[in-house]
Amino acid sequence: MAEIAKNQLKSDSVMKTGKFPYTFRTAWFLLLLGINFLMAAYYFHIIE
Structure with missing residues (x-):
């Protein structure tokens, strides 16, 4: 029951x-x- 109340609080x-x-x-x-x-990094040729 507490889990339902916790989820309800989040959605509210x-x-x-x-x-x-x-x-x-x-x-x-x-x-x-x-x-x-x-x-x-790719643009400045730090990595290829």
Whole structure:
């Protein structure tokens, strides 16, 4: 029963703000930043 209340609290917070949780947004930020650095390294011929 406590698990249901915990999940309900999470979905309520997402519904109120309309934004994804910080962990989700941070994961996407780090992934895209890593891809960006990889592309920059390729562009500047640091990697071939």
